[in-house]
Amino acid sequence: MDGHRNSQSNARGIRLKLEAYLNDVDSRVAKYVNLTLISLIIISVVCSMMITVKALPDEYRDIIKTAEYMFASIFLVEYLIRIFSAPNRLKYIFSFYGLIDLAAILPMFLFGSNETFALRLVRTISLFRMLKLIRYTRDVQVLLNSLSKSLMIIVMLISGIVLLTLIGGNVIYLVEPENFDSAFDGVWWSLVTMSTVGYGDYVTHTLAGRIVAGAAMIVGIVLFAIVTGLISSRIFEATRIYERVHCRSCHASIERESNYCSFCGIEKPDGSFKQKAVSDLE
Known part of the structure; x- marks a missing residue:
């Protein structure tokens, strides 16, 4: 019984770590992981564009097709890991990003690398994977939150x-x-x-x-x-x-470049106004 609980606890711990590595924007590991994935996406898109060049020699074309399968395999592993680590797996699978992840890899294995409309379509869909950058960039989230009000x-x-x-x-x-x-x-x-x-x-x-x-x-x-x-x-x-921060004396939200708090008048010592006004971003 205890062994079963321990195994469940270990599995849950692994899932939480994987979820943090993929989705925690403040985690250094997550930044490196997602930077690597985005780099692979860009490289795969460039390869997909290169294969459309009619003057490309056949030997290079074969190498690029092999690379496309490798990229698709990597993204398949990523997709499966995301399903495993998701708190609500069905919600992720049928979410916008989950469907984009699936659509970007499934046709490659179903239709192969023949130059067909389906393959050209999946190459185009793969570009939408870059929309996941919105999740991992706080600045973009702040902007979209502000635009949503209008x-x-x-x-x-x-x-x-x-x-x-x-x-x-x-x-x-x-x-x-x-x-x-x-x-x-x-x-x-x-x-x-x-x-x-x-x-x-x-x-x-x-x-x-x-x-x-x-x-x-x-x-x-x-x-x-x-x-x-x-x-x-x-x-x-x-x-x-x-760019607004909190005064550590009265906790009012003030501009970062201010030398004095406009509410309590306290002078800005080093580091006293450095905390970001996270509540203003919600």
Whole structure:
């Protein structure tokens, strides 16, 4: 009985260590482990891109295909370890990152390394594995947490841009049907014009068309500037919050570069204002 409990305790201890090695952003071991995994992901993506070069000699192509199997095997082991160490295994398996991990390795073993659409698809999916960097970077988590507070405003602004793009596309098709094959082409022109990218594949020729184009430019500049300004302000706010510290005398949250606490007036001795305001990040 005691031996069974000891074995369960040992297994639980191993699972906790593996979970910490993979997910603890403050652990030095976890940083090295995830840096290694990210490096392997980048190398595997570069190899996948190299194999698409038609002039690549066959001997190098075979080496890269072998390397792809090696990378897939490493990521398979990582996936199994993550399942073993996860507190809730089913939750991890069906989570966004769990599905991405599975989708990045499974087609390689199912379809092999033949140059098929399935293989090209899995190579593209493997890029999404780099999204896991969000988990391990505190700065990105702070930024996303800050942006989430303005998510509805951003969604409304983007929805407004989409709506005006559709309106502009249909209006320009109505004004100059001879220059656009369909309203869909007009929508593409409207998006390019509003974003001020200006590919030049579609150009207005009439006075009415130029009036519509001018209105689309002005509206696009205003709306895109609002979105950019909102995101920039949130980034600045997140950075300022992250850089705030606690006064060890009155525990007020103050700016790191302050020489005096603005609440209790105490002068900043060496190291007195160094603690980060973790509560402000939640």
